[in-house]
Structure formats: C-alpha cells, structure tokens
Amino acid sequence: MEILQLGYWFYFAQVWVAIGLLFIILEITDGSAIFFLPLGLAGLILGLILFLVENDFLQASLVPDKWYWIVASWIILSVIIAFIISMVQKKPKDDSDINQY
16 A cells, blocks of 8 residues: 555656656746756756665665655755756846847
8 A cells, every 4th residue: 555655656766757857848848947947957866866875876864764855855956956047047137228139
C-alpha cells in the first residue's frame, strides 16, 4: 500500500526529471521565464541529486527523511533560481525617447 502514497514517489529521481521536463515544456508555451522555468530547473536539479544519492556518488544524508522536506527543498531551489533569472534579465532602461525601439 506504500506505492499508493504520494510521498513514496518523491524519492525517485525519474519522477523529478519528469516534473522538471513538464515544467520546462510549459515554459515553452508561456515564455515568461519567471514561473515555469525555475520550477523545471529545480525539479531537474533535485532529480540529479536523488540520482547521485541513489548511485552512491553522494551521501544519503543529503536526502531528507520526510517527503515534505523534499518538496520544500524543490520550492526553495525554484525561488533561488527565479531570483537569479530575474537578476540576469534586468536591463537598464533608457526612457529618453518613447519612439525609440
């Protein structure tokens, strides 16, 4: 019955890669680069971390015991990535002439 629980699936790297790819595909349709792209990249990073832990490249202590901490780390990663993207996209505005394109 553990397979039917949602928290069971959050420990698989393949699930996070699928979530990451889904959000990146949604970003292609949206194009804002501030909502779906950070969620997708954070999902891919989390999938990579879980994959490396699963194959003993990283310590198992990096993965939290509770599933909601994995989701919280996904949210934190996406906020950090969104902040980085917003800092990179910031362009200086020169509003001296409104007709200048």
